[in-house]
Amino acid sequence: MSELKTKYLGLQLDNPILVGSSGLSGTADSILNLVDKGVGGVVLKSLFEEEIIMEYEKNVKEKLGNSDNNLEFLDYFDYQLKENKLKGYRQLIEEIRAHSDVPLIASINCYSPGEWFSYAKILEDSGVNALELNLYRIPSKINVEAVDILKNYFDIVKRVKEYVTIPVSVKISPYFTDLGNVVSKFDMLGVDGVVLFNRYYSPDFDLENDRIISGPIYSSAGDYTNTLRWMAMLKDQVTCDLSASGGVHSADTLFKMLLAGANSVQVVSALYKNGAGFVRDLISGLQTWMERKNLTSIEDIHKLGRSMMPNHAEMFERVQFMKYFGEHN
Template sequence: MTDLSVTYMGLKLKSPLILGSCGLSNSIRKLQEAERAGFGAVVLKSIFEEEISREVTSALKSDSYLEHSQSYDYISQYQEQISFDRLLNTVRIAKESLSIPVIASINCFSTGGWMKYAKAIEEAGADALEVNYFVLPADFDKTAGDYQAGYFKLVEALKRELSIPIGLKTSSYFTDLAHFMQQLSYTGIAALVLFNRFHSPDINLDTLEFSASNNFSRQEELANTLRWVGLLSEKLRCDLSATTGVHDAAGMIKLLLAGADTVQAASVFYQKGIEYGAVMLNDLKAWMDKHEFSAINDFKAKLNYTRIEQPDAYFRIQFMKYMSGIE
């Protein structure tokens, strides 16, 4: 009997496939579909720090008198509460409707006001909290160290507030990625979620306006995640969930072989429907049967860089005919 179960952030998951935070995970019906398809857990759509601020600002902009009145603080707090109440409600309903773990998500860029609500997310029943935190290092007066200090401050503050496991989702845009990820893994977080995929800017040549492009990932984007999961997984003191570019069972298996504890995906389920998760899990089972693996641990991290004959393959970044077979 092939056993797909894994442990992630201290939670027992029936499979390593997680529905990543996205618009689909905002709908209870879609979350139930994910459970039926065999997903091990779901990460709810994030509440965004700026979403809260924007609601507050636009509510107040409509009344400039208010902005300067004593009611300002009261109203802005009220608006903040409404946004969070929506999130808390989703957490509560998801918990009532599902038996798989429900991971709440916050997308933030500071350790500001939203921190005071973290405890409420825990009390609403979330099994864990994934915090999507990244600050674009575009400030000419800040060093890498200044930016990195923000991460440690965030984790410290969250750990003071919460007893549920905390996952940190972030990007690969750091000067000393290996060292920094390892240091973060020592802070007591339960997992690193690598890597977040960014909104990509573009320019529309007809309207001469800024626009968005590439809302969904492509399969080729898996390579960056694969490299870093293979390099980091053995060296971290927390779990590792891999994301970006997983479009089929093959992508999921590669990341597990490189050492991921779980795999998150979003784009592919917009394109093929959530039920495609069941196909991916069936294909994973078939592959495990073919290779006579009865449990995920039988092959997880088998191709981590510390365990392969040619670890150089993970470090190689420049093209050479010898490596690529192309002149």
């Protein structure tokens, strides 16, 4: 029988499959069900600072109308709201911990640079095993330079690393001109892992009702290729772990991500579409591939992947694309 145990962010996982941050990892019932089906670890639903701010503004308006001159009250209220939200998160962790010691990775997304590390510290104290910083920000202001956006990201990571001792990963978008360089800078700042990639909610037009609606929420089975490419290109150029996120809808794709060098593979859309029991299909499909190829460990899969891509950075670059289409006119 092949051994699926592996390490990610220094945490021991029973297998490399993680439930990615989403509604599926937002309640104890759903998480424990996924744990029962065999997931190797869980990235909890992101704690969004904006959610707290929106709730705060709504409640303040209700309580004070437009006369917002009671600053002391506002400060207290802000503190209370944050406390309640964090209390909910802590309760979730306690509920899970009462039944399982599955590795838990908390996820945060903050709006104000000053809040990231205070949230990070509170979450560390509540007993999670690691933190994933969800660096989700659409650079919609056209007068902001890339260098300033990146500086902000790097400052967040530096500060969080100063405040916590548990492992820290960053989840990034694929939309950087200098993606490899950005990952390498995070690596140099000492992050324990980088998650490739976040999937942004996409707005769309509802033509019948003249309004904005959400575009497709879930990924499709063909959406894995960009993650696979960057996983393979970056794996041997950085020292931190890499986690694959995006388009993993089958055991074949899971196996490919591991061949490309992933230390863990996050799954979300496929679990929404197929239900929690799909974790079992992924595990047995992975075992089947390992047996077919005489591989006994996740490390063996990484080695096989390396042997398939002797000069792998070039294998995944544009030159392959040119060659392929050159031959298929």
